[in-house]
Amino acid sequence: MDAFVNEKDFELLADDRCTFQVLDRILRQECELIRTDHERLILCHSASRYPVWIWTPDGLTEAEKEAAWKLASEFRLVEEGFEIIMKYELAEYFMARAEKEGMKMGCQMEMMAYDCPEPKTPEFPADGELYECTPEDTDEVVKFLGGFFMDLDGELPPDERILAKAQEYIGNQAFFQWKTAEGTPVACCYYRPNQDMASIGGVWTVPEYRRKHYAQQLVYAVTKKIAGMGYLPMLYTDANYAASNACYQKIGYTLRGRLCTIKRMEEEKMI
Secondary structure (H helix, E strand, O other): OEOOOOHHHHHHHHOOOOOOHHHHHHHOOOOOEEEEOOOOOEEEEOOOOOOEEEEOOOOOOHHHHHHHHHHHHHOOOOOOOOOEEEOHHHHHHHHHHHHHOOOOEEEEEEEEEEEOOOOOOOOOOOOOEEEEOOHHHHHHHHHHHHHHHHHHHOOOOOHHHHHHHHHHHHHOOOEEEEEOOOOOEEEEEEEEEEOOEEEEEEEEEOHHHOOOOHHHHHHHHHHHHHHHOOOEEEEEEEOOOHHHHHHHHHOOOEEEEEEEEEEEOOHHHHO
16 A cells, blocks of 8 residues: 555546545545555545544455455544545445454435536525635634534634635635625535535534524525636535535535445444
């Protein structure tokens, strides 16, 4: 196994270009851990706090699944409780294999990967308009990102990390809000480009303004914007949130793949 990637790896990921778009972007940066055979297995960990990614093709043999398990075990990724993102068939093997080793792994999140070749106008209108955030909006962006992280993880990252993210997105002209006709910011999202695709993330709506179609209008407007820049828009969703998945499908997003985030469970959660 090599500790570097080459064009063969990116050619492999091209077969799952939407599902593993984030991994493709990560591998183009400096990472803490990379192992690849350039054919059937890529393992990558970008940095602390972030999940480990494992790419494999469809239709793995049992020997190939075991090889992926042994590679993860070599770096104690399961034992030390890292979140690991992979395809379903490998996730099922990892959970069964962990049980044989006296450990319990559980699915933290089931994710769906979508892209949007042809955006569709939302069926339901919403008052207001798209707003691109500027450096003067930094405090507001920090507040909205905090709301997103709280809903996602149940806890806030360090203040400096939220601020750094806010400054990064604003600096890239990539953080947007939807403002009502009265000028009240009610929803947010950002996008990150990579090669010919751009992923939309951080979609969050102020709780008292939910179910009013603001987020759908926001995502549609940003989707149109990045499509106009020549990118193929894409995004990930939590498979368990049927409403949000339906929302994106109605504006033209098409399901391209599924992923599972698994992690060793704490002993008290195993009962």
